[in-house]
Amino acid sequence: MGSDSLPSTLTSTKPTPIPTNELDEEHDHDDSPSTAALLSFNTDSSSSSEPLSTSNNKPLFIVLILVTCISLSVASAFAYLFFSSRSPSSSSTTTASSATSPLPSVSHARPLTKLNRPKVILISSDGFRFGYQFKTPTPNIARLIANGTEAETGLIPVFPSLTFPNHYSIATGLYPAYHGIVNNHFLDPHSGDAFYMGAIDPKWWLGEPLWETVVKNGLNAATYFWPGTQVHKGPWNCPLNFCRHYNSSVPFEDRVDAVLSYFDLPSDEIPDFMTLYFEDPDHQGHKVGADDPQITEAVSRIDRMIGRLIFGLEQRGIFDDVTIIMVGDHGMVTTCDKKLIFLDDLAPWINVPDNWVISHTPLLAIMPPSGYSPSDVVAKMNQGLSSGKVENGRYLKVYLKEDLPSRLHYSASDRIPPIIGLLEEGFKVKQKRSKNKECGGSHGYDNEFFSMRSIFIGHGPQFARGRKIPSFENVQIYNLVTFILNIKGAPNNGSASFAKDVLLSAA
Numbered sequence: 476m477g478s479d480s481l482p483s484t485l486t487s488t489k490p491t492p493i494p495t496n497e498l499d500e501e502h503d504h505d506d507s508p509s510t511a512a513l514l515s516f517n518t519d520s521s522s523s524s525e526p527l528s529t530s531n532n533k534p535l536f537i538v539l540i541l542v543t544c545i546s547l548s549v550a551s552a553f554a555y556l557f558f559s560s561r562s563p564s565s566s567s568t569t570t571a572s573s574a575t576s577p578l579p580s581v582s583h584a585r586p587l588t589k590l591n592r593p594k595v596i597l598i599s600s601d602g603f604r605f606g607y608q609f610k611t612p613t614p615n616i617a618r619l620i621a622n623g624t625e626a627e628t629g630l631i632p633v634f635p636s637l638t639f640p641n642h643y644s645i646a647t648g649l650y651p652a653y654h655g656i657v658n659n660h661f662l663d664p665h666s667g668d669a670f671y672m673g674a675i676d677p678k679w680w681l682g683e684p685l686w687e688t689v690v691k692n693g694l695n696a697a698t699y700f701w702p703g704t705q706v707h708k709g710p711w712n713c714p715l716n717f718c719r720h721y722n723s724s725v726p727f728e729d730r731v732d733a734v735l736s737y738f739d740l741p742s743d744e745i746p747d748f749m750t751l752y753f754e755d756p757d758h759q760g761h762k763v764g765a766d767d768p769q770i771t772e773a774v775s776r777i778d779r780m781i782g783r784l785i786f787g788l789e790q791r792g793i794f795d796d797v798t799i800i801m802v803g804d805h806g807m808v809t810t811c812d813k814k815l816i817f818l819d820d821l822a823p824w825i826n827v828p829d830n831w832v833i834s835h836t837p838l839l840a841i842m843p844p845s846g847y848s849p850s851d852v853v854a855k856m857n858q859g860l861s862s863g864k865v866e867n868g869r870y871l872k873v874y875l876k877e878d879l880p881s882r883l884h885y886s887a888s889d890r891i892p893p894i895i896g897l898l899e900e901g902f903k904v905k906q907k908r909s910k911n912k913e914c915g916g917s918h919g920y921d922n923e924f925f926s927m928r929s930i931f932i933g934h935g936p937q938f939a940r941g942r943k944i945p946s947f948e949n950v951q952i953y954n955l956v957t958f959i960l961n962i963k964g965a966p967n968n969g970s971a972s973f974a975k976d977v978l979l980s981a982a
């Protein structure tokens with residue numbers, strides 16, 4: 476799933492505050508120009524009368540006062556009529572980006588009209604970098620945005636911004652240090668066993684993913700691909716027909732159609748929670764970087780799949796009843812061969828052989844054998860990197876994992892090797908120099924980089940229409956889903972208040 480893919484403490488989430496009174500703010504904002512317009516009108520009329528008022532002619536002065544009073548009354552009346560008749564439509568102009576959608580006029584969730592329970596489809600478009608939606612017309616995604624709630628500046632991945640750690644953070648609400656999938660590949664420090672992307676042994680997959688939570692609460696889940704879904708956990712046993720085994724060659728259309736077909740089941744058998752996963756545009760992003768026409772085509776194709784889903788739901792008369800949450804796991808940044816750092820160049824300071832390195836790039840993870848002091852290795856590596864003698868050395872900084880910035884939440888697991896390197900955006904680490912020339916795209920970097928952000932769109936009865944919310948970390952999504960389904964979730968790194976702040980209250 477993605478040729479590469481991407482990590483913290485239970486108490487230290489700092490969700491971005493969500494403004495809950497944005498409608499009021501928007502109206503206030505609307506009012507200010509109108510007030511200004513009235514003021515300028517008054518000013519103009521008084522200034523035009525100014526030269527005349529200097530006259531001593533009393534009858535003329537009285538006439539003038541009368542004229543002024545009459546004009547002010549007429550102006551006020553017109554102003555009243557104008558603004559009162561305009562106010563309903565001014566609401567929709569405040570969401571110009573949502574052209575066809577009315578602003579939420581109520582703060583309550585819209586009632587279900589056909590289904591008897593909330594249904595959530597969680598969609599991931601792998602490597603859908605925030606901003607791709609502006610590359611080409613995406614009418615279907617735009618429709619979800621216009622009639623739903625969007626993270627205005629994108630969804631923030633967890634560190635490392637790789638596929639497996641992030642998909643499983645979305646599913647569990649946990650940072651990778653707590654859900655256990657700390658990288659796309661890593662070692663169990665006790666057994667020495669290696670985790671790989673197809674591993675389904677439950678020992679790797681900690682925490683409680685949404686599909687398990689849903690079943691624990693007596694509801695049904697169906698998964699059409701998502702890292703971790705094939706792992707048997709608690710009451711979730713990846714049931715035949717409701718848990719597709721990963722196969723990247725299944726056409727995207729078939730995946731959408733399968734999800735739609737669930738809605739043709741008897742109402743008590745329709746899954747309450749579904750996942751839908753697309754490998755694109757990650758796949759193209761790795762090959763050609765973030766700015767190639769191939770990305771544009773891949774984004775178009777994802778949009779067509781969203782259109783197919785919307786159409787199928789509309790045919791069944793349930794589009795407005797079903798909750799669609801569309802996300803990506805991380806962004807993408809273009810990389811090229813001038814932005815390379817070679818570990819072998821550090822030899823004058825310390826020899827870091829290939830077999831110490833769990834992953835090279837963009838997440839540099841190093842586990843020196845016993846007998847070597849990790850802090851000594853870190854000190855020598857940083858000495859070399861900052862010496863000015865190592866090509867691009869200043870773009871890599873190496874840390875003992877416990878010294879990483881706490882915002883990365885990437886130390887509280889013994890699966891995380893003791894030494895972690897942080898790269899500047901777009902740089903890569905290689906073991907040794909080679910003649911290979913390569914340009915492409917990558918992700919896995921510090922989740923603070925804007926290029927690592929993906930998208931978040933929520934559409935359905937509990938999402939306000941045309942609403943923009945600030946960016947947030949994807950560990951919040953678990954609580955959003957459990958809130959919508961009205962079920963009890965497991966403890967996680969998301970904030971308890973997030974769902975209430977983002978969702979409309981119960982009808």
Ligand SMILES: [Zn+2]
Binds near residue numbers: 601757
């Ligand atoms: Zn990915």
